[in-house]
Amino acid sequence: MKYQIGGSLKKDAPSYIERKADSQIYDALIRGEFCYVFNSRQMGKSSLLVRTRARLLGEGFLCTTVDMTNIGSENVTPLQWYKGVVGDIWSGFGLSGEVNLKTWWQEWEEISLLQRLSKFISEVLLVKFPEQRLFIFIDEIDNILSLDFTVDDFFALIRYCYNQRAINPEYERITFAIFGVATPTDLIQNKKSTPFNIGKSIELTGFTLNESLCLAQGLHLGAIELNQAALQEILNWTEGQPFLTQKLCHLIANQGWGEGKEYNQINAQTLVSNIVESRIIQRWESQDEPLHxxxxxxxxxxxxxxxxxxxxxxxxxxxxxxxxxxxxxxxxxxxxxxxxxxxxxxxxxxxxxxxxxxxxxxxxxxxxxxxxxxxxxxxxxxxxxxxxxxxxxxxxxxxxxxxxxxxxxxxxxxxxxAASQELIKQEISRDLDTEKVEKQKALFALQAAREASRILAEARKYAKRNVKQIRLGKRWILGITIAVAGAIILLRGAGVLQPMEWNMLDRFIQNRPSSGIDPRVVIITIDEPDLQQIGQYPIPDKVLAQALNKLKSYQPRNIGLDLYRDLPVSPGTEELTQIFKTTPNLIGIEKFVGSKVAPPPVLDKLGQVGLADQVLDGDGKVRRALLSVGSSKTKLRYNLSAVLAFDYLKAEGITPESIPENPYYRQLGKGILIPFRSNDGGYIRADAGGYQIILNYHGTIEDFENFSITDLLNDNVPPQAIKDKIVLIGSIAESINDLFQTPYSTRLFGPPTQMAGVTINANIVSQIISAAKTGRPMLRVWWEPIEWLWILLWSGIGAVLSWHWKSLNSLIPFILIAAAGLIAITYLLFNIGWWIPIIPPIFGLIVAAITLPIFTSRELEKIQLSQIVEVLLAIKEQPAVAQIAIEYLKQGESQENQTLIDETVFNISSKD
Structure with missing residues (x-):
């Protein structure tokens, strides 16, 4: 007997305990009732789902499970959520070979998301399975409580499906069951459209002794009666709670408690109690594994x-x-x-x-x-x-x-x-009585107070006029500039500004002028229609051999096969192997970093292999290119793009050459390869392993000449479009998922777009060749101290503008003009190959402009207070009134200003 602690039990697990809920949910589902099982964690909900689903499948019904944790809840849009639900149902019922979900979804994109889900049920599920009964199990439903949007309509649709049975009997073939840690009122607020008032609630209770007798078999305490006595004691402690019951059985059965000892009923029960005390209750927080x-x-x-x-x-x-x-x-x-x-x-x-x-x-x-x-x-x-x-x-x-x-x-x-409030009321009542006594005294002091208020008001006006004429020294500009720039440099060094700097880089790449179609690179794409035409994936060796044979006849300079081919895919393996052996300008791929994928064996022996690895930033985007990787223990391996570009340039008489002043730089024709360092540009402590460069994208797939593999096989590609060019073959199909986030993925509206790996490789090839042949600049960065001075400069500009223009209405336009100028400068420099800081200087400009008035106003406030005190103390004929005015002045000030007033009074009095 194997006991399972936590998680869903397999459908045939011997330690599964059948409870009343098993027959209830099965009978209700067979009757076509909507069922929901809501209970706390680790009460066996998912195991009940697995068991019930397996039973229904065994009887010939069709079932699928939608796990809401798989769809997610953080940073998920309504479109992604509903499409995820449809996608899980689509794949769960095995429709991937019959219905193209992407095409179907796009056909109905003009209707609401809920209508699309409803259409999928009525026009796909019920049509594709015209005779079978369909059961949809929805697990972890409480995950929707973390969504940023309501899904009341989703539950209303479930109710709609049940209401439709009276109109369309086809809906009697589809039944839903929901599982999770929630209540109906948590999940849907609209009582009129809730399905829970027409569904059946399935209650999960703890194990009883009769239900769980099978668990006694694995306790190994001797006679059956002793095992059952121990099991009864376990249930006395757990009340049949599934997780705790399974855990206690596991502890007794697997820790050797019964070896070499004979038990009777009393010490078997004592053994259980001792284990509960020592292994669960004592130091429970450290022993609570798995979590419960x-x-x-x-x-x-x-x-x-x-x-x-x-x-x-x-x-x-x-x-x-x-x-x-x-x-x-x-x-x-x-x-x-x-x-x-x-x-x-x-x-x-x-x-x-x-x-x-x-x-x-x-x-x-x-x-x-x-x-x-x-x-x-x-x-x-x-x-x-x-x-x-x-x-x-x-x-x-x-x-x-x-x-x-x-x-x-x-x-x-x-x-x-409430008692505290009542006490306050009683104290207020007593204070009112005391107030009557003090009122007469206050009348006598009122006249003196009014006079004190009058002279204080006049002193304030006088001091305010004088302060307006004061302009603090320019040393404040330097001090604020250094402080603000230093703080921003520290924030940047901590990585706080890194995401914003990456985002600005993305914007610059997206919005720079187009360079037109690259004349040296062609992409042969494999998209969803191609896969449907071919009929299988991976693409058979025969089809790939035909495509490569076509390309060879068009005389390309190089061919980059951006498809993993570590294993043969019949038919046509011998034909493809012969193509590999007889095509010296064909380069295959391998994955070397992380989980490895071997290269094609024939190409590996011929040394015609490049790396397919891409470098991902912390936000999952590709902004760097890994040209090579190696160490003292392994041979140097080049990226597929690097191999293609260097072979192309070698034929042009251009090879990488070391630069004496900097052995890590490489002169490549008109361009220079500069290795990426961990703090280059907006990066902070990035992994700079291997030989990396910052990717200066040529563009998206529309900026390269591209043809589908179907066009190639059908002779629809003109030979002159291929001749003497670098050709890359790779997948752009979503189903194959060789897709990456890039700077072009950032969008203001809608989900992010992705770029295929073959397109990224085309960009790397284009960058290297364009730099060598035409001098198109690589992206370069400033030396870090220069970047600090750049931040210091713009912080100083913000401080100078704030010092010169005291009025906020006057200051804001100049700050906006300066910020626009900064953006224009950095954008122009970016277009000639320099990536320089923009976010830190903008912060420095704005923060310095805000900070200087704050500090200078506090200093002027202190000067104004000192002058007010001087004016009040100069009133010799009414010293008592002047003293009252000073006290009034202190009442409205902070503790720091009150101390300043006292010091000023003391200094003036000492002089007198």
């Missing part, structure tokens, strides 16, 4: 808005208070965590293990961590809620109110805050 108890803990504590309320409600359950089952959020969270169950109309802790681990001490500890007033609350509770000295007042009460905003609290929290 920590998952419950995180579900309870991670939602700050309701954590206090959830813990408070659970505390009441532990204290045996009558906590009724209802639809309040905190009780739903407790149920979905699996910590409690509903028994009748009340909640209780699910099992003794949970009660021991998540006990009153654990609850009190985490409530104390949550509450800012936990110490006062605990003392108040201990005093039977009589100690008023522990109630909150003033700032403490304000902080408690602020903390409680948008949170659900426990009843004791609400009572504590």
């Amino acid at each position: 108890l920590r998952t419950i803990r995180d579900r309870i504590l991670n939602n700050d808005a309701i954590a206090a309320s959830v813990l408070g409600t659970y505390q009441q359950i532990l204290l045996d208070e009558q906590v009724l089952t209802d639809h309040s959020r905190e009780k739903i969270e407790l149920l979905l965590s699996g910590l409690v169950i509903s028994q009748g109309d009340r909640l209780k802790v699910k099992n003794f293990i949970y009660a021991r681990i998540f006990d009153l001490e654990w609850v009190a500890k985490h409530l104390d961590n949550l509450r800012p007033y936990s110490q006062s609350l605990n003392i108040w509770i201990s005093s039977q809620q009589q100690d008023k000295s522990q109630l909150l007042t003033g700032i403490e009460l304000q902080q408690a109110f602020a903390w409680s905003q948008n949170k659900q609290l426990s009843d004791i929290d609400y009572r504590f805050i």
Whole structure:
């Protein structure tokens, strides 16, 4: 007997326990009812799905499973989500060979996403399977709760399919079942369109002894009665919770507990209890593998808005208070965590293990961590809620109110805050009585206060006029410039600005003038229509041999086969091998970095192989080209593009030559190959392994002459289009997935586009040959200290503009003009081959322009305060009124300014 701890059990797993739910869901699905199984984690939902699905398949029905975790929830658009659902159903029912999903989807792109899904069900599923019953299982449905958009329409469609049965009997052949950790109200807000009020809820309960007797077989404690006694003790601890039950059985069966010892019923039960104590309860957080108890803990504590309320409600359950089952959020969270169950109309802790681990001490500890007033609350509770000295007042009460905003609290929290409010009301009442006594005194002081306010207002006006004439020294410009530039250089060094700098590089590449069609490179593409015409993938050796034979007859300079061919694909293997042997200008590929793919054996022996590896940046885009890789232990391997380009140039009499001043640079005709360094341009600590260069793209596939392999085989390619050129053969089909994100993938609207690997190789070939033949510049970068000076310069420009134009309305146009100028300069330099910083200087320009007024205004504020104090102290005939005015002045100022006022008063008084 093999016990499985966590995860879905296989359909024929001997440790699977059949429960009442197995027959309920099977019978309901056979009747065509919509079913949903909502429960906490690790209660056997997915195993029930697998078992039920296997049973239905065994009886000749068609089934598929849509796992919402496979579709994803982060950074997913509605289009991607609905297309993912349709794609899973399409592949799950094996329609890939009958329906071209991409074409079908595009045919219906003018209707809504929901209508497309509905059309797929009615016009594809029900038509392609005219007789069979179809069952669609949807697992991990709670994953949709993380989506940025609502999918209420999806559930409405399920209800629609059931409503359609009255109109169209064909819909009786399709049935849905949903599984997950959620409630119907979590998943859909619109009660009118919810399918859950017409569906059947399947309840998952813990194992009973009779249901789980088969688990006793693997405990190895001796007689059957002893094994069953141990199993009963396990269930006493777990209440049949599947994960814990399987884990305890596994611990007993696989740790050698019973070797060499005879057990009776009593010490078999003691053995179980000892294992629970030592292997589960003690140090539970470190022993909780696979995750179970920590998952419950995180579900309870991670939602700050309701954590206090959830813990408070659970505390009441532990204290045996009558906590009724209802639809309040905190009780739903407790149920979905699996910590409690509903028994009748009340909640209780699910099992003794949970009660021991998540006990009153654990609850009190985490409530104390949550509450800012936990110490006062605990003392108040201990005093039977009589100690008023522990109630909150003033700032403490304000902080408690602020903390409680948008949170659900426990009843004791609400009572504590309410008692604190009542105490404040009583104190206010007493203060009103005292106020009447003080009112008369205030009347006498009112006249002096009014006079103090008047002279303070005049002193403020005088000081304000004087300060307007003051212009601080230019040393502030230098100081702010250095500080801002230094901070931005540090941020850049930390990698904070790297994504923005990559994005600007992408924009420059996208928006520069087109260089036209490259006259030296031709691409032979393999797209979806080609694959359909050929009828299989990988492409048979015979078809590939025919294509290469055609190309040879057109006399290309070089042929780059950007297709993995490490294994033969019959028929036509001998013919293709002969082509490989007799084509000296044919270069194949291998994958060397990471997971390796071998090259074609014949081409490998002939030394006609290049690398297919691409270098991906942190955001998944290709902005660099790996020309070669090697070490002292391995031979130097060149990239496919490098091999093709260097062979082409060699025929032109151009070969790479070392530059004495810099042995890592290579002179190549009119161009220079400059190896990439880890901090070049906008990169921060990038992997610079091998010989890499920054990719200066020629363009997309539209910027190269290209023909399909079908055109080539059908003699629709003019020979002059191939002769004496470099020809690259590769796939651009989405189904083959040799696609990459590039600078051209960034789009303001719609999903990102991808570029085929063969097109990227064409760009690398074009870059190398164009640099050598025409001098088209490689992308170069400045020396890092020069970049720092560049950032310092634009920070200084921002500070100078801010110092000269004090008015914000005047300053903004000049900042915008300067920023536009910076962008224009960097764009012009980019078009002649220089990638220089743009984001850091823009930040320096703006931040310096903002920072200088802030610091100078604070300095002028201090000068103004000093002058106000001087004016007030100069009033000799009313010194008391002047002192009151100074106190008024201090009341509206910060602690720092109050200290400055006191120092000014002391200095002037000392002189007098």
